Amino acid sequence: MGLERVIDEIVSSGEEKRRTIISEGEKERQRIVAASRKEAESGARTIETDTERKISLMRQQALSSAELEAKKRILREQNEKLSSVREEVLRDISSRSSAELKPMLEKLAKMATNGLSGGVIHCRKQDEAAIATPPKFRKQPDLKASGGLIAESEDGSYRMDLTFEALIEDVWNRNVRQIYEILFGGA
Incomplete structure (x- = not known):
């Protein structure tokens, strides 16, 4: 056991x-x-x-x-609208008759020739009669623009572009903010 x-x-x-x-x-x-x-x-x-x-x-x-x-699209559309308005302004001015433009063209000729002793005023053929030629200046109806004029010194060393395109460009650039605010209601 x-x-x-x-x-x-x-x-x-x-x-x-x-x-x-x-x-x-x-x-x-x-x-x-x-x-x-x-x-x-x-x-x-x-x-x-x-x-x-x-x-x-x-x-x-x-x-x-x-x-x-969305912001890019809005900006693109706003730029298109701004361009459209600008083109419309240019079309409106350039579609006016020489008789309607006469006071403006005479002011432009006076501005452009002020300080020059002589030279050439380039204008559109249809506007030639609407511009009074200042003393010692001659008109040359060879302007290929929507209207306005270009004043040039006799020797070509000075040239003032007062075409409608140049004037609208200048006014546009100086006032684009205000134009934007008018069209789109603020900044």
């Missing part, structure tokens, strides 16, 4: 150690699973936060891009 008892104790002790090892192994497994689950949840939250941040950034970039495109 002594041997059986020793064998039973060894078996019992082995069984006890086996249960302890299995129990500790199960606890370790549960700890590892819990830690892994916690790490996975933390990683998922990090990914979710990063994804939300990226989506928000992409949304903001898309919105900014759309706003920029």
